[in-house]
Amino acid sequence: xxxxxxxxxxxxxxxxxxxxxxxxxxxxxxxxxxxxxxxxxxxxxxxxxxxxxxxxxxxxxxxxxxxxxxxxxxxxxxxxxxxxxxxxxxxxxxxxxxxxxxxxxxxxxxxxxxxxxxxxxxxxxxxxxxxxxxxxxxxxxxxxxxxxxxxxxxxxxxxxxxxxxxxxxxxxxxxxxxxxxxxxxxxxxxxxxxxxxxxxxxxxxxxxxxxxxxxx
Amino acid sequence: xxxxxxxxxxxxxxxxxxxxxxxxxxxxxxxxxxxxxxxxxxxxxxxxxxxxxxxxxxxxxxxxxxxxxxxxxxxxxxxxxxxxxxxxxxxxxxxx
Numbered sequence: 001x002x003x004x005x006x007x008x009x010x011x012x013x014x015x016x017x018x019x020x021x022x023x024x025x026x027x028x029x030x031x032x033x034x035x036x037x038x039x040x041x042x043x044x045x046x047x048x049x050x051x052x053x054x055x056x057x058x059x060x061x062x063x064x065x066x067x068x069x070x071x072x073x074x075x076x077x078x079x080x081x082x083x084x085x086x087x088x089x090x091x092x093x094x095x096x097x098x099x100x101x102x103x104x105x106x107x108x109x110x111x112x113x114x115x116x117x118x119x120x121x122x123x124x125x126x127x128x129x130x131x132x133x134x135x136x137x138x139x140x141x142x143x144x145x146x147x148x149x150x151x152x153x154x155x156x157x158x159x160x161x162x163x164x165x166x167x168x169x170x171x172x173x174x175x176x177x178x179x180x181x182x183x184x185x186x187x188x189x190x191x192x193x194x195x196x197x198x199x200x201x202x203x204x205x206x207x208x209x210x211x212x213x214x215x216x
Numbered sequence: 217x218x219x220x221x222x223x224x225x226x227x228x229x230x231x232x233x234x235x236x237x238x239x240x241x242x243x244x245x246x247x248x249x250x251x252x253x254x255x256x257x258x259x260x261x262x263x264x265x266x267x268x269x270x271x272x273x274x275x276x277x278x279x280x281x282x283x284x285x286x287x288x289x290x291x292x293x294x295x296x297x298x299x300x301x302x303x304x305x306x307x308x309x310x311x312x
Contacts, residue, residue, distance in 0.1 A: 023284055023286065023287065026283065026287055027286065027287055027290060030287060030290050030291050030294075031290075033294070034290075034291075034293070034294030034297075037294050037295070037298060038294070038297065038298065038301075041298045041301055041302070042301075045301065045302060045305055048302075048306070049305070049306075049309055052306075052309050052310065053309070067250060067251070071243070071247045071250075074243055075240065075243060078236065078239045078240060078243065079236075081236070081239075081273065081277055082232055082233070082235075082236040085229075085232035085235075085236075085277060086229065086232060089228040089229055089232065090228075092228065093224065093225070093228060194278075195278055198273055198277045198278045199278070201273060201277070202270060202273045202274065202278075205239075205266065205269045205270060205273060206266060206270065208246075209246060209250075209262050209263070209265075209266045212250070213246055213247075213249070213250040213262055214258075214259045214262055214263070216250055216253065
């Protein structure tokens with residue numbers, strides 16, 4: 001049987017009500033997520049412009065990307081979004097133990113994503129597909145491919161940094177949430193953090209087709 | 217876990233479970249299209265599928281559909297700016 005603990009939010013003195021505090025926290029997270037969205041949108045736009053200006057070079061470069069690792073990683077992140085949603089729903093029910101398990105599963109799936117990404121980078125290195133390193137570049141005959149490969153590394157690298165940060169914060173939050181009284185005072189922190197995790201998933205859902213799939 | 221608790225859990229997890237299934241199916245469509253390349257101008261279908269996935273995450277997983285009107289407007293505004301950015305830039309590149 002699941003043991004439910006009391007759930008709530010401790011009102012801070014500068015808020016009139018708990019509802020106002022909850023909305024302010026969500027709004028603050030959205031403000032930050034939108035700046036992140038515009039940051040990634042610039043990179044997506046560069047990738048699309050490269051596809052318009054150098055279609056053959058981009059198709060050539062795309063065939064060297066690890067399509068199946070990208071697809072597997074998308075599935076891993078969708079699973080992690082599901083476990084994060086589970087953590088949020090269980091926090092609302094006050095089922096602390098189940099919530100903690102869901103949070104750990106989310107962190108585990110995030111780590112699996114990073115491991116697969118690391119393996120993909122290693123494969124790129126072995127195939128001489130890392131143009132900015134001091135080694136021969138496999139597609140040196142077509143300089144325009146380098147532009148797309150550079151965008152690939154910047155975009156996926158930036159996403160990986162966000163995911164690494166996300167896993168680190170999630171582990172700290174899990175430790176905090178394991179303490180008694182956490183759900184009674186700070187339940188909305190799980191929801192606010194969930195927004196960030198789903199957003200990382202959303203960005204990758206766009207990264208995968210823009211870099212790996214479109215016009216392969 | 218009692219029958220009542222199981223029912224309560226399902227009531228809470230129904231939407232996340234449905235969105236999970238929807239996202240997996242849409243991903244399978246995009247992966248199948250990318251792997252098999254069955255016809256030309258695939259990008260239109262792939263872009264449509266991606267848009268559906270983004271909407272599922274945004275509206276269901278991030279719960280924008282049941283947020284307060286202020287947060288709903290705020291979250292949509294960011295994507296509106298992205299649309300302006302893409303439209304103005306691509307108008308230039310595609311119209312040359």
